[in-house]
Structure formats: C-alpha cells, structure tokens
Amino acid sequence: PNGYMRRRQFCNLSAPHVTIGPYSILSVDEGYSAITINNGKIDIKKGGNVYFLDHENHQFKSFVPLTVQITAFDDAIKCATADNVVVQCEGSVSWKVKDVETAAESFVETMNWGG
Incomplete structure (x- = not known):
C-alpha cells in the first residue's frame, strides 16, 4: 500500500532448490542429476548447471x-550351522545409478491424484 514494497518471504538463494511463487530455481551440482516433472513428463536435469522452472506444472x-x-543392512542375521556353530552375517551393498531416466521411471509419480 501507499507505493511501498512489502516483504512477503525470505529465500535462501544458496539452497539447491529455491521456490518463489510458481517458479523454481534449481542448482544441480556435478555428480548429481535432478528429476523434474514438466506437465506430466519426466525431465532430467544434468549436473553442473542452474535451471529455471518457469511454470507451476x-x-x-x-x-x-x-x-x-x-x-x-541394519540387522545382522544369526543362524546355527549343522554342527551348532552360531554364525552372524552382516552386509552392505554398493551401487551406482547409471541411467537416471530408468531410475526416475521406477520411483517418481508423474500424476497428482489430489483434487
């Protein structure tokens, strides 16, 4: 009012994902990709760039x-062998995403089921 500007919100512009109204600024570091949905279609953003998502959808x-x-693995598995020796197994898995598009199709929901 009265020609003055009013502060509505503060934004941390150093954050990797900044939302300002219907717009978003996305900073994707090297070694990462970002998954976005653009009007229902998966859109992969490559690392080392800054992107402007220019509409609400x-x-x-x-x-x-x-x-x-x-x-x-969180829990160790304990079992007894045939000669009653208790064995405890602990484990870990190392993995790497090579195809971001396929990974995105496996876990990202593209439809908004809400009304």
Missing part, C-alpha cells in the same frame, strides 16, 4: 547422486 522431485553409494 514444472516441478522438482528429487536429486539423484551419480557416485557410488553404500547401503549397510
């Missing part, structure tokens, strides 16, 4: 690391 979903990941 272009939504950020997730960052995907392209480096080797290690996931440890």
Whole structure:
C-alpha cells in the first residue's frame, strides 16, 4: 500500500532448490542429476548447471547422486550351522545409478491424484 514494497518471504538463494511463487530455481551440482516433472513428463536435469522452472506444472522431485553409494543392512542375521556353530552375517551393498531416466521411471509419480 501507499507505493511501498512489502516483504512477503525470505529465500535462501544458496539452497539447491529455491521456490518463489510458481517458479523454481534449481542448482544441480556435478555428480548429481535432478528429476523434474514438466506437465506430466519426466525431465532430467544434468549436473553442473542452474535451471529455471518457469511454470507451476514444472516441478522438482528429487536429486539423484551419480557416485557410488553404500547401503549397510541394519540387522545382522544369526543362524546355527549343522554342527551348532552360531554364525552372524552382516552386509552392505554398493551401487551406482547409471541411467537416471530408468531410475526416475521406477520411483517418481508423474500424476497428482489430489483434487
């Protein structure tokens, strides 16, 4: 009012994903890809760039690391052998996403089921 500007919100512009109204600014670091949905279609953004998502139906979903990941199993498995020796097994899995598009199709929902 009265020709003055009024502050509505503060935005941390150093964050990797900044939302300003219907728009988003996406900073994707090297070694990552970003999954976005643009009008129902998966749109992969490559690392090392900054992207402007210019409408409400272009939504950020997730960052995907392209480096080797290690996931440890939480619970150890204990079992007894035939000669009653108790054996405990612990494990971890190392994995790497090579095809971001296929990974995105496996876990990203492109439809908004809400009304």
